[in-house]
Amino acid sequence: MFEVNNRKLLINEVATRDGLQNEASFVETDDKVALVDRLSALGYAKIEVTSFTSAAAIPALKDAEAVMQRIERAPGVVYTALIPNVRGGERALECRVDEFNLVMSASETHNLANLGMTRAQSLRQLADVSALALGVNVPVNISLSCVFGCPMEGEVPEDTVLELVGRFAAMGVTGVTLCDTTGMAYPTQVQRVCARVAQAYPELNVTGHFHNTRGMGLVNTLAAVQAGISQFDMSLGGIGGCPYAPGASGNVATEDVVHMLQWMGYDTGVELPGLILAARELERLVGHELPAQVSRSGDRLIHHAPPQGFHEIRERALARDAAAAK
Numbered sequence: 001m002f003e004v005n006n007r008k009l010l011i012n013e014v015a016t017r018d019g020l021q022n023e024a025s026f027v028e029t030d031d032k033v034a035l036v037d038r039l040s041a042l043g044y045a046k047i048e049v050t051s052f053t054s055a056a057a058i059p060a061l062k063d064a065e066a067v068m069q070r071i072e073r074a075p076g077v078v079y080t081a082l083i084p085n086v087r088g089g090e091r092a093l094e095c096r097v098d099e100f101n102l103v104m105s106a107s108e109t110h111n112l113a114n115l116g117m118t119r120a121q122s123l124r125q126l127a128d129v130s131a132l133a134l135g136v137n138v139p140v141n142i143s144l145s146c147v148f149g150c151p152m153e154g155e156v157p158e159d160t161v162l163e164l165v166g167r168f169a170a171m172g173v174t175g176v177t178l179c180d181t182t183g184m185a186y187p188t189q190v191q192r193v194c195a196r197v198a199q200a201y202p203e204l205n206v207t208g209h210f211h212n213t214r215g216m217g218l219v220n221t222l223a224a225v226q227a228g229i230s231q232f233d234m235s236l237g238g239i240g241g242c243p244y245a246p247g248a249s250g251n252v253a254t255e256d257v258v259h260m261l262q263w264m265g266y267d268t269g270v271e272l273p274g275l276i277l278a279a280r281e282l283e284r285l286v287g288h289e290l291p292a293q294v295s296r297s298g299d300r301l302i303h304h305a306p307p308q309g310f311h312e313i314r315e316r317a318l319a320r321d322a323a324a325a326k
């Protein structure tokens, strides 16, 4: 059953990293900075600004330093960035990022395919990068991919997920993000895994990251909320593709999720009208239609004018009653 209350949920925006890195066209640095500044005013808990990957690996985010240095930081917002390795971490520290977001996959095949390393190699690298950040009191979050399934291996054992999260906790990280990287999760699985992780590692801040690849992004988000998860990644306009299902939609769209949660009574802190305007601006920047729905359809109580000729329809309908009454 759905609980109804005004529980506080924290919303992380990932469009500027997870989203833009998958876009074919390069969004100009000025436009990225303006977009982040605009998002900063909307009530997010966290914004994933960029990625300190090499420019050759992800040309779309080759301006990481410039963007990070030029954004105007709003008080209370955590400005995080994806950090692939120690070199990226050093670059990020020079730009004073608020948090390191590190990545690895719960699936050995996906980790090799995506990062070119075994999971054991990734764990060693994550330990080095974490030590760099924690040594200067910068908090670390680890985003674990393929928690709910791998497009190449199929099911990922829940015990593997639990064990990896345990390794992260032992490194001293602050948070872990459970990522449904290719939209394989389903609600009862989400509830079970989220509850197990939260129970086993109460000291960790657990974030949910869901994709809409199979249309289950919203319901999986809700399942995680009901399992006690209070922080979520989402992407404005739903940008951010899925490399294993070309053309499929990617991240859950911020405006779609916020719209649902606010009507259910949750306090997301994020302002929907501002999100819708920002999504339209994002659509202009990337130059194609976005998969999100609420930025097109509007809030559920948006008023539409009745159709043409409505006055006459009404007059005719009322005239029938008057004729019948004679």
Ligand code: ZN
Pocket (backbone or CB within 6 Å): 018, 181, 209, 211, 240, 250, 251
């Ligand atoms: Zn994603």
